[in-house]
Amino acid sequence: MTRHVILGKGAVGATLAQLLADQGDDVLVLSRSGGTSTDxxxxxxxxxxxxxxxxxxxxxxxxxxxxxxxxYHRWATDWPPLWGSLLDAATRTGAVLVTAGNLYGYATHGAVMREDSPLAATDTKGAVRARMWQQAERRHRRGELRVTEVRAADYLGPLADSQAHAGPRFVDAVVAGAVARTLVAVDQPHSWTYLPDFARALVSAGSTPAAWGQAWHVPTAEPLTFRELGTRIAGTAGAPAPRIRPVPASVVRALGVVSPMLREIASVSDHFSRPYVMDTAASARVLGVVATPWDLAIAETLAARRQAAVPV
Structure with missing residues (x-):
């Protein structure tokens, strides 16, 4: 039986743990607060x-x-010691280190992101993520450890949390026919990663030697604007056309004076104000993961929201 250790029990960690448990593997989830163990x-x-x-x-x-x-606002201070510990633990134990990554390290300026796109981000958060991978890659090349990274776009899916742009608050508002408030622009093409595809890609990367030493994108369905995504959700749910009202960027910046989280969101608003699209053809070939079609991803997401609304 394969033994898997997962650091983090948020949306990605929880989805991954569920997938591995369904496969019958040995799964341990580590977090600051712990959790209730099951069989x-x-x-x-x-x-x-x-x-x-x-x-x-x-x-x-x-x-x-x-x-x-x-x-979000503590990446520059919290990631370096945590990342150093992860690299050292993987080196000492021999476990393959698989990181759930994102697209922040690229400097896209509207270009399609590929795995070989330069990690040239100049904002604080993007620079942090770029340095993390560069450190891991150097150590892998020296033969100290085996490492890979799987990069996702903004995610959605059954276990998405309140931090997700297309998470429960957005989905529930669209389904209810209420006004859906977003903190970002809504009319630019955008890649969206389905959480179960993210988990499948992480598992494949950890068990595929050809994936080690490189970073990969999660195989992801075709890009949609935020408005197009809301329209598809509404159509599947039988809800009226979505009423999406972005909060003006000036308001987000003003609120950021007192809210570190909103300040950080404002600093990466260009992720939604211009095309933010990733290519996943190479990773689909190497990892053998096929992106879930939009119709199925939305149907499964809505089914999970309906189940969450049922009193226990």
């Missing part, structure tokens, strides 16, 4: 910046997944 998934509380503690928890693991997600 399918074990949980443990751990400070992952403690390299010795993380190494101990990951002993015997075939794959160590980095699905951690420090607070």
């Amino acid at each position: 399918r998934v074990a949980h443990a509380a751990l400070d992952a910046t403690d390299t010795d503690a993380l190494t101990g928890a990951a002993q015997g693991a075939d794959v160590l997944y980095n699905c951690a997600n420090p607070a």
Whole structure:
């Protein structure tokens, strides 16, 4: 039986744990607060910046997944010690380190992002993510560890949380026919990653030697504007045409004076104000993951929202 250790129990970590448990594998999820273990998934509380503690928890693991997600406005301070600990733990244990990544490290300026696009972001968050991968790649090339990264676009899906632009708040408003408020522009082509596809890509990357030492994009369906996504959700749910009202950028910037989270969102608003599209052809070939078609992804997402609304 393959042993998997997952750091982080947010939307990505939870989706990954569910997939691995369904496969019958041994799954341990680590987080600061821990969780309730079941006969399918074990949980443990751990400070992952403690390299010795993380190494101990990951002993015997075939794959160590980095699905951690420090607070958006604390990436510059929180990621370096956490990332250093993950690299060292993977080196000590021999586990393949698979990171759930994103597209922030690229400097796209509207160009289609591919795995070989330069990691030339100049904003703080993008530079942090770029340095993380560059550090891992150097250590992999020196033969110290085996590592790969799987980069996703903004995600959506059954276990998406309130942090997701197309998460429960957006989906529920569209289904209810209410005004859906967004913090970003809504009329530019945008790639959206389906969470179960993200999980499948992470698992494949961890078990495919050809994927190690490189970064890959999650195989993702064709891009949609935020408005097009809302229209598809409404059509599947039998709801009226969506009423999407973006909060003006000036208002978001003003609120950012008192809200670190909104300040960080404002700093990357160009992700939605221009095309933000990734190519996933190479990763589909290497990882063998096929992107879930939009109709099925939306249907499964809506089914999960209906189930969540049923009183237990």
